[in-house]
Amino acid sequence: MQEISFRNDILPLKDKLFRLALRITSDRAEAEDVVQETLIRVWNKREEWTQFGSVEAYCLTVARNLAIDRSERKDARAVELTPDMEEASEASGPYERLVNKERMALIHRLINELPEKQRLIMQLRDMEGKSYKEIAVVLSLTEEQVKVNLFRARQKVKQRFIDIEGYGL
Numbered sequence: 001m002q003e004i005s006f007r008n009d010i011l012p013l014k015d016k017l018f019r020l021a022l023r024i025t026s027d028r029a030e031a032e033d034v035v036q037e038t039l040i041r042v043w044n045k046r047e048e049w050t051q052f053g054s055v056e057a058y059c060l061t062v063a064r065n066l067a068i069d070r071s072e073r074k075d076a077r078a079v080e081l082t083p084d085m086e087e088a089s090e091a092s093g094p095y096e097r098l099v100n101k102e103r104m105a106l107i108h109r110l111i112n113e114l115p116e117k118q119r120l121i122m123q124l125r126d127m128e129g130k131s132y133k134e135i136a137v138v139l140s141l142t143e144e145q146v147k148v149n150l151f152r153a154r155q156k157v158k159q160r161f162i163d164i165e166g167y168g169l
Helices: 006-025 028-044 046-051 055-074 094-112 116-127 132-139 143-167
Strands: none
Touching: 006 028, 006 055, 006 116, 028 046, 028 055, 055 132, 094 116, 094 143, 116 132, 116 143, 132 143
16 A cells, blocks of 8 residues: 655645635635644544545545534535636637626526535536545445436536526526
């Protein structure tokens, strides 16, 4: 088994942990606190790293649980997507940028309306690029449950987007 290094294997996960925490807490300061606490907890478990199937999955699980705890305490509801998803093309004019901005705001809203499990699965799969297996480990689900929830989440967002864009509903 490969030797696990905090600097090379765990520290590079801080951006993923932050995005996950931000997605759950919707508060930058809270998300930063979650990442810091996650890294401290993972460091304190350094003797057990070799026993973990995936250190990354363990880190994401710790961050997720801490973020949910903090979110429940703060009763946060709004969630942000990553900023790079919102960037409009530099070549587009002001009208196109406005339309893109409004569409992104609509997509934010539609994703926020999803049940928490579907939001998290969508975040991990579509925004973090996690495999179904990794998501299943992080959320303690089967791969089949992950696939079903992701499919349903995408379908809901797609259908609501089409209804609103096409019919103004």
